[in-house]
Amino acid sequence: MFSKTLQDKIDRAKARMTPTKLGNVEFASPLLLAPMSAICNAPFRRLMEDLGAGGTVSELISCHGINHGNLRTRNMLKLDPHEKNVGLQLFGEDPNAMALAAKVANDHNPKFVDINMGCPVKKVVSKGGGSALLKDTSALGNFFGTIKKELTIPLTIKIRTGWDSDHLNADEVIHIAKEEGVEFVAIHGRTRTQQYTGDANWEYLEKMAQISPLPVIGNGDLHTATATKERMEKTHCPALMLGRGPLRDPFIFLDSYIKPEDQIRFSALDYLEVIQKLFDYMNGHTDVEKTLVIQMRKHIMWFAAGFDGVTHFRRGLFNHNNVDETLKYTENYFNDLTQRGMAFKRIDHSQAFMTSGHG
Numbered sequence: 001m002f003s004k005t006l007q008d009k010i011d012r013a014k015a016r017m018t019p020t021k022l023g024n025v026e027f028a029s030p031l032l033l034a035p036m037s038a039i040c041n042a043p044f045r046r047l048m049e050d051l052g053a054g055g056t057v058s059e060l061i062s063c064h065g066i067n068h069g070n071l072r073t074r075n076m077l078k079l080d081p082h083e084k085n086v087g088l089q090l091f092g093e094d095p096n097a098m099a100l101a102a103k104v105a106n107d108h109n110p111k112f113v114d115i116n117m118g119c120p121v122k123k124v125v126s127k128g129g130g131s132a133l134l135k136d137t138s139a140l141g142n143f144f145g146t147i148k149k150e151l152t153i154p155l156t157i158k159i160r161t162g163w164d165s166d167h168l169n170a171d172e173v174i175h176i177a178k179e180e181g182v183e184f185v186a187i188h189g190r191t192r193t194q195q196y197t198g199d200a201n202w203e204y205l206e207k208m209a210q211i212s213p214l215p216v217i218g219n220g221d222l223h224t225a226t227a228t229k230e231r232m233e234k235t236h237c238p239a240l241m242l243g244r245g246p247l248r249d250p251f252i253f254l255d256s257y258i259k260p261e262d263q264i265r266f267s268a269l270d271y272l273e274v275i276q277k278l279f280d281y282m283n284g285h286t287d288v289e290k291t292l293v294i295q296m297r298k299h300i301m302w303f304a305a306g307f308d309g310v311t312h313f314r315r316g317l318f319n320h321n322n323v324d325e326t327l328k329y330t331e332n333y334f335n336d337l338t339q340r341g342m343a344f345k346r347i348d349h350s351q352a353f354m355t356s357g358h359g
């Protein structure tokens with residue numbers, strides 16, 4: 001639980017959320033946290049569910065790592081018992097290796113197993129995984145079918161719009177997936193060639209949502225609650241997925257439901273509580289202090305984006321190498337913001353943020 005003041009705001013915002021069902025997968029609401037490598041581990045996913053994400057997906061996990069019994073990879077499969085609506089995402093190119101790994105993932109009891117078909121990174125694509133799977137659609141029926149056979153829970157996919165602008169083939173991929181019993185598809189509205197440049201192609205996503213035989217989750221560039229609200233009002237997608245937005249604004253899910261008459265705003269002290277909560281969750285997840293500090297620093301830097309004096313604060317963050325000092329330094333900054341009457345932040349969205357990733 002958060003403080004009574006913050007928990008009250010969260011509960012009031014959550015009262016406006018409605019559960020949604022995509023295929024056979026139920027979510028607490030139609031705004032989901034997108035998978036992000038080295039970010040969407042169990043503590044972060046749990047925090048985002050606390051803060052209104054209707055469901056979450058793990059970072060991409062290598063099927064080969066799982067099958068080889070790699071300890072680091074196997075640990076990625078572990079869920080927090082408090083997580084409710086979580087999927088585990090696997091990547092790989094070989095149907096049999098993926099099927100074997102999917103069975104192991106299934107045994108960890110997520111709500112669904114998701115296949116990464118959007119990763120643009122060379123190391124993954126050159127082996128035929130990630131977005132390379134969109135290239136040879138003739139192999140996809142067997143690929144999905146082989147994996148699906150090993151699962152007792154739903155199979156889902158996350159794709160891009162296509163390999164490049166001359167090959168926008170999400171509709172073809174979706175039809176094959178539907179035939180093989182896939183439950184839903186999340187689409188990042190860019191091609192592989194685009195990587196993270198340009199804008200997400202919402203026109204195409206909306207078209208897909210209208211013609212697709214599977215529920216389509218629209219994804220890409222919903223960086224603010226305002227943009228998310230606007231999209232929710234007009235979209236044909238039964239759900240939307242947010243990746244980078246929640247990294248700098250952990251209240252983006254809640255804010256997307258809040259109405260002006262609710263008079264709810266999240267302040268510096270709320271951000272501080274979120275940081276402390278994430279630390280609590282991470283503390284249970286890793287007991288190596290150095291790892292904990294590095295991971296926390298990353299999130300603190302993102303969460304602090306847009307607050308007054310953040311550049312100076314960030315510089316100082318690197319002078320602290322243990323958890324207690326890092327938290328104390330952070331507490332002082334957020335308390336000071338409040339005392340100086342600078343409790344609210346404004347993020348400059350004209351600056352690019354995180355322009356590489358695995359999907």
Ligand SMILES: Cc1cc2nc3c(=O)[nH]c(=O)nc-3n(C[C@H](O)[C@H](O)[C@H](O)COP(=O)(O)O)c2cc1C
Nearest residue numbers: 034035036037060188220221242243244357358359
């Ligand atoms: C740092 C980072 C890591 C990512 N890792 C994954 C991943 O593991 N699996 C995946 O399917 N997509 C991954 N993605 C893509 C996101 O899920 C999402 O599709 C993309 O960021 C666009 O959504 P956004 O504009 O809301 O961030 C990653 C993106 C980023 C920025």
